[in-house]
Amino acid sequence: MDDAVLMRVENLKMHFDVSKRLFSKKKTLLKAVDDVSLSLRRGRTFGLVGESGCGKTTLGRTIVRLYKPTAGRIWYSDADLSPLSDAALMPYRSKMQMIFQDSFSSLNPRMMVGDIIAEPLRIQHRFASAREERELVEALVERIGLRKDHISRYPHEFSGGQRQRIGIARALANTPEFIVCDEPISALDVSIQAQVINLLLDLQDQMGLTYLFVSHDLSMVRHISHEVGVMYLGHMVETAPVHELYSHMLHPYTEALMSAVPQADPDMAEKSRRIILQGDVPTPIDPPSGCPFRTRCPYPKPICEQVMPALQDVGHGHFVACHQAAGSNSSARSI
Amino acid sequence: MPLLILDDLNATFHIAAGDVQAVRGLSLQLEEGESIGIVGESGSGKSAAMLSVMGLLPATCEVSARSIVFNNIELTRIGRRDLRKLLGKDIGMVFQDPMTSLNPLYTIGSQLTESLRLHLRYTPRQARERALELLRMVEIPSPETRLKQYPYELSGGMRQRVMIASAISCNPKLIIADEPTTALDVTIQAQILDLLMSLKQKLNVSIVLISHDLGVITSLCRRILVMYGGMMVETGTTREVFYDARHPYTWGLLRSRPSGSPQTQSADGARGRLVSLPGAPPDMLHPPPGCPFAPRCPHAMRICNEYIPPITDFSSTHAAACHLVYANARLPKKEASHG
Numbered sequence: 001m002d003d004a005v006l007m008r009v010e011n012l013k014m015h016f017d018v019s020k021r022l023f024s025k026k027k028t029l030l031k032a033v034d035d036v037s038l039s040l041r042r043g044r045t046f047g048l049v050g051e052s053g054c055g056k057t058t059l060g061r062t063i064v065r066l067y068k069p070t071a072g073r074i075w076y077s078d079a080d081l082s083p084l085s086d087a088a089l090m091p092y093r094s095k096m097q098m099i100f101q102d103s104f105s106s107l108n109p110r111m112m113v114g115d116i117i118a119e120p121l122r123i124q125h126r127f128a129s130a131r132e133e134r135e136l137v138e139a140l141v142e143r144i145g146l147r148k149d150h151i152s153r154y155p156h157e158f159s160g161g162q163r164q165r166i167g168i169a170r171a172l173a174n175t176p177e178f179i180v181c182d183e184p185i186s187a188l189d190v191s192i193q194a195q196v197i198n199l200l201l202d203l204q205d206q207m208g209l210t211y212l213f214v215s216h217d218l219s220m221v222r223h224i225s226h227e228v229g230v231m232y233l234g235h236m237v238e239t240a241p242v243h244e245l246y247s248h249m250l251h252p253y254t255e256a257l258m259s260a261v262p263q264a265d266p267d268m269a270e271k272s273r274r275i276i277l278q279g280d281v282p283t284p285i286d287p288p289s290g291c292p293f294r295t296r297c298p299y300p301k302p303i304c305e306q307v308m309p310a311l312q313d314v315g316h317g318h319f320v321a322c323h324q325a326a327g328s329n330s331s332a333r334s335i
Numbered sequence: 336m337p338l339l340i341l342d343d344l345n346a347t348f349h350i351a352a353g354d355v356q357a358v359r360g361l362s363l364q365l366e367e368g369e370s371i372g373i374v375g376e377s378g379s380g381k382s383a384a385m386l387s388v389m390g391l392l393p394a395t396c397e398v399s400a401r402s403i404v405f406n407n408i409e410l411t412r413i414g415r416r417d418l419r420k421l422l423g424k425d426i427g428m429v430f431q432d433p434m435t436s437l438n439p440l441y442t443i444g445s446q447l448t449e450s451l452r453l454h455l456r457y458t459p460r461q462a463r464e465r466a467l468e469l470l471r472m473v474e475i476p477s478p479e480t481r482l483k484q485y486p487y488e489l490s491g492g493m494r495q496r497v498m499i500a501s502a503i504s505c506n507p508k509l510i511i512a513d514e515p516t517t518a519l520d521v522t523i524q525a526q527i528l529d530l531l532m533s534l535k536q537k538l539n540v541s542i543v544l545i546s547h548d549l550g551v552i553t554s555l556c557r558r559i560l561v562m563y564g565g566m567m568v569e570t571g572t573t574r575e576v577f578y579d580a581r582h583p584y585t586w587g588l589l590r591s592r593p594s595g596s597p598q599t600q601s602a603d604g605a606r607g608r609l610v611s612l613p614g615a616p617p618d619m620l621h622p623p624p625g626c627p628f629a630p631r632c633p634h635a636m637r638i639c640n641e642y643i644p645p646i647t648d649f650s651s652t653h654a655a656a657c658h659l660v661y662a663n664a665r666l667p668k669k670e671a672s673h674g
Contacts, residue, residue: 281520
């Protein structure tokens with residue numbers, strides 16, 4: 001595998017059985033992630049955007065093997081994580097960590113901050129002595145911008161931004177290489193969001209971390225990501241390096257999603273043309289035939305109803321799954 | 336005569352731990368058909384200010400004001416029951432989470448017709464006709480079926496449309512929308528903002544839009560009021576506040592978001608840091624004696640920790656409460672006593 005690539009996901013599927021009846025013969029499947037492939041480059045940030053229910057959180061959780069995938073491969077360096085048992089996964093667990101959206105429910109209210117941060121160390125049996133462990137926890141707490149004496153306090157004594165920092169310290173405890181940040185700032189106030197984003201950027205520069213940054217905040221994703229993937233209804237519809245995507249978006253869904261973000265700058269708000277999509281996202285239990293986006297697409301064609309478009313390479317590291325965008329762009333570029 | 340005048344509005348919650356001063360000395364005027372956006376972080380008092388106008392705050396909250404005038408009626412001098420009668424009809428509210436503000440046990444139809452029958456004394460048939468008309472106005476497809484459905488059967492965007500239908504049902508003069516799109520996805524948010532904009536023009540209704548997102552406010556309002564620690568720190572047209580902000584908190588608020596311009600990332604992938612405000616918003620149980628923003632302000636002077644800054648006007652619409660821009664600043668306490 002290419003040295004620059006830390007993780008590679010191939011044709012990953014994560015389907016959940018949501019059958020209502022216990023003994024019914026027909027299974028009802030919720031295809032949260034359906035046939036998604038992506039590469040995560042070492043020391044880089046991959047931003048994953050999409051609306052609620054598009055499968056971006058499930059994809060993040062499946063990559064770190066919080067779920068056992070229905071099909072597909074998850075390569076971590078040269079090891080395939082997808083078939084491994086929990087015991088066999090243990091050495092990889094310390095390399096892959098997660099930061100959650102809701103710092104209230106992801107920190108145990110009955111544990112002190114020091115114990116919360118030390119728990120991953122204890123699970124991995126990193127230190128024999130309590131003194132060594134304490135030294136590392138103290139170093140971590142200072143690194144993420146809290147004080148040493150905060151170690152013996154409980155989560156409820158901290159503000160939302162501080163609790164998110166504690167979650168980050170816990171994720172860092174086992175010196176991971178890869179962190180899934182699942183909406184890490186969406187529960188925070190604007191002025192606190194900037195603090196947490198800056199901390200994540202600093203840590204990445206210092207420790208060479210690889211991030212999968214899951215978010216619905218498109219301007220923040222643009223700010224911190226090197227590559228961006230757009231998901232819709234369990235499918236990756238477009239993925240490209242950040243400059244390429246934001247300057248040259250091809251999928252009509254990406255276009256609508258970007259234009260829907262309200263501009264604070266009054267001049268830019270006047271100039272911008274907002275594409276308003278009709279209706280709601282269809283249910284992933286009974287997705288439309290063919291292209292999943294065709295029911296809301298401003299430019300549907302007969303072929304979209306029958307054939308699911310595959311992710312096609314259009315050059316410049318840019319991939320798009322659309323019958324029309326892929327064709328028109330490759331011909332336009334070749335001229 | 337303005338539609339709404341707030342003069343020196345204060346709201347204090349009496350709780351076991353002490354008094355939380357949620358709103359401190361807020362003044363505001365709103366003309367008929369005009370929209371204003373109130374922006375601020377959680378706990379800045381933006382919702383409490385508007386709920387206190389409506390008399391919707393719990394009894395543990397003490398509201399006082401020199402004057403609250405709505406539609407030429409002085410609200411501070413009338414009782415709670417009369418207030419309800421007046422405001423239920425003339426002020427419509429849209430809340431953040433339509434799942435909790437719609438009653439899950441009643442159909443959409445019965446919730447929409449309730450206020451029509453109560454305030455306008457419609458017959459059941461008239462109310463049903465009007466409810467159908469309202470659902471069409473908020474662009475809900477197949478309104479006849481929707482009337483018989485319960486809130487859980489509708490998507491988030493549809494529920495918010497029902498909330499808006501209910502807010503405009505009695506032809507209000509003012510709509511207070513408290514974070515109306517925060518719980519929604521961006522593409523659905525765009526739909527709802529578009530709907531509010533067209534209703535505002537069609538019905539000539541004033542809107543007070545409460546949001547933490549400046550982008551949402553810019554797309555609907557011409558004026559902004561920035562709140563921090565229960566107080567107004569800056570107000571002006573969206574242009575004045577965005578291009579000519581005078582208060583350090585407004586500067587921080589504008590700069591803490593990525594600009595969206597391609598320059599935020601250089602070609603080699605090095606990413607600039609966002610300008611972040613240090614620290615956290617003040618504890619309103621023990622607000623600082625001076626400017627509420629002083630403990631986090633990079634430009635704070637000694638006077639900022641001692642006196643609440645007076646409001647300085649820059650134009651007929653633009654004003655800020657900051658010692659930096661106040662021409663007749665007093666000396667700090669110590670030096671004043673020496674002199």
